[in-house]
Amino acid sequence: MKVELDINNEKHAVEVEPRMSLLDCLRDKLLLNGAHAGCEHGVCGACTVLIDGAAVRSCLMFAVQADGYAITTIEGLSPGPGELSPIQDAFCETHGMQCGYCTPAMILAAHALLSKNSQPTRDEIVEAISGNICRCTGYAQIVEAIALAAERMRGQNIKTGQP
Amino acid sequence: MSAPGKFRFVSADRRVREDRRFVAGKGRFVADIVPAGTKHVALVHCPHPAARIVSIDKAAALAMPGVAYVLDGAELAGATNPLAMGLDTPNVARWPLASDVARYSGEWVAAVVADTRALAEDAAEAVQIEYEPLPFVLDGEEAYRPGSPLVHQAHGSNVLLDRTFVWGEVERDFAASPHTLKHRVTWGRSSTVPIETFGVTASWDPWREMLDIWASIQMPKYPDQTAMALKLPMSSVRVHYDVDVGGSYGVKRGIKHTVLVGYLSRRLGVPVRLIEDRMENMRGGDMHGPERNFDVEVAFDDQGVIRSMKMRALDNVGAYAGRSPFQLGKPIGAIVGPYKIKSVAYQAIAVVTNKTVQEAVRAFGQAPTNYAIERTIDEVANRLGLDRLEVRRRNLIRHEEFPYLIPSGSTYDSGDYHVVIDKVLAHAGYGDLIAERDRLRGQGMLAGIGIAACLEPSGGNSSFEPLLNPKVGTTTWMDSCRISIDLVGSITATMHTTSAGQGHETMVGTVVGEVLEVDPERVRVVRADSLNSLPSNSPVGSRMAIMLGGAAFHAANKLKDKLIAIAAHELGMPVERIAYKDGNAFDTAAPDKKRTWVELVTIAHRHIHRLPVGMEPGLSVSHIMPVPTGGALPTADGRVQMYPCFSFEFHLVLIAIDPDLGKPQIKRYVVGHDCGTVINPKIVRGMTIGGIAHGIGAALYEEFAYSNDGLLMTQSFMDYLLPSSHEVPPVEIVHHETPSPHTVFGQKGSGESGYLGAPAVIASAVNDAVRPLGIVVNSLPIKVAQLGDMIAAARDNKKGN
Amino acid sequence: MKPAPFEYSRPASLDEACALLKADDSARLIAGGQTLVPLMAMRLARPTRLIDIARLPGLAYIHEQGGEIAIGAITKQHVVESDPLVRAKLPLLAMAMPHVGHTATRARGTVGGSLANADSAAEIVLVAATLGATLRWRDGGEARDIAAADFFVGPMVTALPQTACLVEARFPAWSEPHVGVGFHEINARASDFAFVSAAAQVALDAEGRCTRAAIGIGAATAIPLRLDGVAQSLHGARFDESKVRDAVKAALAGIEPMADLHASAAYRRRVAATLAVRAIGDAFRAAARRS
Known part of the structure; x- marks a missing residue:
């Protein structure tokens, strides 16, 4: 089937089998490799993308279902080549990762949180990433990264806005 | 203690360079690498715990669209050598696919190759296999008993290893001690379960006779084992190390996957890849961790000073051998933990059963052993009515006693255990913590304080190999670094293995920058492939800070010496008069007499006539480093220096359990951490807390559970429970530094210590909490409902009495 | 873990959805898909056709009518979670919602999907059963109301006919002051x-x-x-x-x-x-x- 996807503010027409997940479509058809397969059954969260600004598991959505939504992947967050968004930079500052496999999804989950809540408590941050499993860090430096990003964005009056 | 400011970049709180690509989604993981024309593998697995394969009918599968090939075990076994084994057990042969008998539910029986993974899965369903179920055994103790069903008929028993070591006068020490205590503690089958499954792509080029491999691998001796199994010269196997590995913690050792796709790529003449899906990973990825029973007996005096220990460890390694039995060997290097136990008898037993194969897991068997030791110390204190902390203090090796030789032959390098403990207690406010526990108890909660110490042997060496398999004489596991300064003065360092999040590029850059006195950001770090690499043994055994850090240090110093030699020659003075600072070399007596970085580089690369006679032109050096203190074979009675360095941690937690629900909640987690000199504080902190999160998983949530009919019940993340951000509490780290005398900056390993201590400390706290009810919890994981049922039964008993 | 092949339809109306269901015994509706898709990935569910009702007009709403709060079947769970009317009039549902899956699954998962899946461990199912919600389905041109107690009939089994589409759940709003x-x-x-x-x-x-x-x-x-x-x-x-x-x-x-x-x-x-x-x-x- 043909489907037109709006990804990172660009339209992409792709031909997919109905059974192709949005995750596989992003990776295999569009070479947007920042979304990762971890479990393919909706538990680990490594495949998280934003659909109209909300964090969603791209392994639980078929590409044919995804037309008409504003889809944001990690590739859409960098302001420019080699440049980091405030959240990405905060993850670097606290070293909120190790192997990097869950990281794009974590950052998108953080993005979804901070676009609704500019001053999250620790519990709110923990809740917002609780559907994203990280096996490396024990989460502490991830939570710190999100808190730091929130603080910096408040200080600079940066809004994540709707992607 | 290293003085503050002793180093310029080492120990500074610097960013981790790898992070930039990961936050942008630009890591390069194996699934991101898809050579043109790649075909995809899906697997057909055995649904029985043991079965004879009667027939395989591939016709329907081969007739399906996009299907290129269906491979069975008979063809593969006919064309390849069996996979390498650790122990000398030739009749426990293993190939990637079962050919005659399948020995666990999930074992691969056939591989389907198709244009897409989805088509391969479709066809895998269509492969018709007739099985004849066979008797099976799941329990390790049962498998050990004569007469149990044999997993490998040709081996004649289920026992791969059964050796008893006696170090010191064990029987005399037991006879002389007023008290003994014996108990069994059990470590359940779990693993590190990275979020990225194992994946590998192989591409055979018949014109160049080269097999290119990209894999999510963390494995010593991977290229050579692959080549040997595929009957290729090692120079025809090129493993690319510039692949980011999405977590490993020991288990990413897909040798069977690699041999399978390597064979298929040669057979079909196209690139072939196998990216495990999660269920394949859980049931047939052969990455389960230890499943171990410990029978521990200790002899001690009235003060709780332990004089001797007898430990029997029986490990259920699953259906095939691999390297996993060695996980009973590494703990010999710290068999007494941080304690002064003078004599030890250790019986190490590895048995095969009809469960999924075990692989190396973080700390390589040391975490279960440490859990057993710590549970035992708690019980000694309990038996004597002594304080658990005090008993530990009495048994711990004292700072002034280092270097300290333990009965099994390892000498611990350095430590300051009593001080670390005192710092943790002061930070936590131990008195307040006890008051808080008692306040919770007053509210009707079951509350307990957990206490556990642990040692992290680091610097990963191979000494357990010759110890458990006399046919193996490997006495060191070197690691290497090559550094070049190019003709315009840029610095490039090359490392020779993959990484799985440990920040090795940052470490190498930091070390080279430190030695050459240049900004580490100016040091490019790249990875060789296996054909242009120096010897390396991958990030195992908490070794890379010591080994790769050491190799980078020595290589950088060789370069610095060369720059100094060039300057000395230029200035016509002995090298002793030359000082090096910030890349420039000058006369110590007259600092304005100097050669700058640019001049030195130009001379080395272009003005060859200005070089000292006989000096190699260019600025490129290598260093291959053996493991410090390594290099010796074990003695006949099984004593050997296992690893060179020993980090120390002390864990302290408060846990509350709602007695009606049985759910443990960690209220406070404090850990004292001493890994010598810290090279990068962000990395060490992350490793420590991440290891603790792993340990929390092993202690409370994670288990590969089997049904009585031999099927793995926890194949998905719905049932195999990984700790989320809700389950890992804030962890407070109390830092201490006791440098190692064996390493270049005093650094020790830090990748495993959280995992070494967390299961022990949680078990300690839970037992402290439920002890008033007369319950002892001696198996992991401690699952909510099971604990709830134990508490309910104990309360009913109390009422009954 | 790729699903078995299937056809995909996105009907423009409920009638069309019902007709598609009627035409194929093995077709399944999909709304949020947060439970169905994992089962398909494991090939434990193998629908021949997915009928996507996630964006069917007129089925996503929350409003009060006659002492009840009516929630359209394809209303997203995260919408319910933060809805002021639900908080005010259905405090039990509001309290249970944060326990439903994760933030990311609530962003796609629907109220009707959870009810139709009828997992006894699902929070929305429990609230519907506890409060005695009334569920409405459409089967072709015919609409029918059924009490939650009659709807949930067995382990993940409901009274919903194969050809019917759940369209609405009405939860009683208690009017007492306390x-x-x-x-x-x-x-x-x-x-x-x-x-x-x-x-x-x-x-x-x-x-x-x-x-x-x-x-x-x-x-x-x-x-x-x-x-x-x-x-x-x-x-x-x-x-x-x-x-x-x-x-x-x-x-x-x-x-x-x-x-x-x-x-x-x-x-x-x-x-x-x-x-x-x-x-x-x-x-x-x-x-x-x-x-």
Whole structure:
């Protein structure tokens, strides 16, 4: 089937089998490799993308279902080549990762949180990433990264806005 | 203690360079690498715990669209050598696919190759296999008993290893001690379960006779084992190390996957890849961790000073051998933990059963052993009515006693255990913590304080190999670094293995920058492939800070010496008069007499006539480093220096359990951490807390559970429970530094210590909490409902009495 | 873990959706897909056709009508979670919603999808059963209302005809001035399906005496359990924990709880009682605070 996807503010027409997940479509058809397969059954969260600004598991959505939504992947967050968004930079500052496999999804989950809540408590941050499993860090430096990003964005009056 | 400011970049709180690509989604993981024309593998697995394969009918599968090939075990076994084994057990042969008998539910029986993974899965369903179920055994103790069903008929028993070591006068020490205590503690089958499954792509080029491999691998001796199994010269196997590995913690050792796709790529003449899906990973990825029973007996005096220990460890390694039995060997290097136990008898037993194969897991068997030791110390204190902390203090090796030789032959390098403990207690406010526990108890909660110490042997060496398999004489596991300064003065360092999040590029850059006195950001770090690499043994055994850090240090110093030699020659003075600072070399007596970085580089690369006679032109050096203190074979009675360095941690937690629900909640987690000199504080902190999160998983949530009919019940993340951000509490780290005398900056390993201590400390706290009810919890994981049922039964008993 | 092949349709209307269902026995509706897609990935579900109703017009809404809060079947769970009307009029549902899956699954998962899947451990299912919601389905041109108690008929089995589409759930909004709710569940990790869950809603008079109560237990049995006898026994009474405990225990004595890898039947029976008592206690206290 043909489907037109709006990804990172660009339209992409792709031909997919109905059974192709949005995750596989992003990776295999569009070479947007920042979304990762971890479990393919909706538990680990490594495949998280934003659909109209909300964090969603791209392994639980078929590409044919995804037309008409504003889809944001990690590739859409960098302001420019080699440049980091405030959240990405905060993850670097606290070293909120190790192997990097869950990281794009974590950052998108953080993005979804901070676009609704500019001053999250620790519990709110923990809740917002609780559907994203990280096996490396024990989460502490991830939570710190999100808190730091929130603080910096408040200080600079940066809004994540709707992607 | 290293003085503050002793180093310029080492120990500074610097960013981790790898992070930039990961936050942008630009890591390069194996699934991101898809050579043109790649075909995809899906697997057909055995649904029985043991079965004879009667027939395989591939016709329907081969007739399906996009299907290129269906491979069975008979063809593969006919064309390849069996996979390498650790122990000398030739009749426990293993190939990637079962050919005659399948020995666990999930074992691969056939591989389907198709244009897409989805088509391969479709066809895998269509492969018709007739099985004849066979008797099976799941329990390790049962498998050990004569007469149990044999997993490998040709081996004649289920026992791969059964050796008893006696170090010191064990029987005399037991006879002389007023008290003994014996108990069994059990470590359940779990693993590190990275979020990225194992994946590998192989591409055979018949014109160049080269097999290119990209894999999510963390494995010593991977290229050579692959080549040997595929009957290729090692120079025809090129493993690319510039692949980011999405977590490993020991288990990413897909040798069977690699041999399978390597064979298929040669057979079909196209690139072939196998990216495990999660269920394949859980049931047939052969990455389960230890499943171990410990029978521990200790002899001690009235003060709780332990004089001797007898430990029997029986490990259920699953259906095939691999390297996993060695996980009973590494703990010999710290068999007494941080304690002064003078004599030890250790019986190490590895048995095969009809469960999924075990692989190396973080700390390589040391975490279960440490859990057993710590549970035992708690019980000694309990038996004597002594304080658990005090008993530990009495048994711990004292700072002034280092270097300290333990009965099994390892000498611990350095430590300051009593001080670390005192710092943790002061930070936590131990008195307040006890008051808080008692306040919770007053509210009707079951509350307990957990206490556990642990040692992290680091610097990963191979000494357990010759110890458990006399046919193996490997006495060191070197690691290497090559550094070049190019003709315009840029610095490039090359490392020779993959990484799985440990920040090795940052470490190498930091070390080279430190030695050459240049900004580490100016040091490019790249990875060789296996054909242009120096010897390396991958990030195992908490070794890379010591080994790769050491190799980078020595290589950088060789370069610095060369720059100094060039300057000395230029200035016509002995090298002793030359000082090096910030890349420039000058006369110590007259600092304005100097050669700058640019001049030195130009001379080395272009003005060859200005070089000292006989000096190699260019600025490129290598260093291959053996493991410090390594290099010796074990003695006949099984004593050997296992690893060179020993980090120390002390864990302290408060846990509350709602007695009606049985759910443990960690209220406070404090850990004292001493890994010598810290090279990068962000990395060490992350490793420590991440290891603790792993340990929390092993202690409370994670288990590969089997049904009585031999099927793995926890194949998905719905049932195999990984700790989320809700389950890992804030962890407070109390830092201490006791440098190692064996390493270049005093650094020790830090990748495993959280995992070494967390299961022990949680078990300690839970037992402290439920002890008033007369319950002892001696198996992991401690699952909510099971604990709830134990508490309910104990309360009913109390009422009954 | 790729699903078996299937056809995909996105009907423009409910009638068209029903016609597609009628045309193929093995077709399935998909809305959020948060439960169905994992089953398809494991090939435990193999629909020949997916009929996507996630964006069908007119089926996503929350409004009050005649003492009930009507929620359109494809209303996203995260919309319900933060909806002011739900918070005001359906405090029990509002309390349960954060326990449904994760933030990311609530962004796609729907109320109707959860109800139609009928997992006894699902929070929305428990609330519907406890409060006695009315569910509406469309089967071709025919619409029918059914009580939740009649809708949930077995383990993940409902009375919904194969050719029908669930369109709406109406939850009774209690109009008494002093209404309080309690909700508890126990699981290994915070976001897992519950081993056992308990929901309670009570209305009190000005003296703190119960005038109405609804109590439900989820995950212990194949379909959610309503403790109507216990609710009856509360009438006219203030909260007396030991009496409530006895009543709950008596009510649970005869059930046959499920047992699985994670929790024994005995655990479920015992903890169901514990959580029910806690939920009832919470509900009384919350109602009293509203006095």
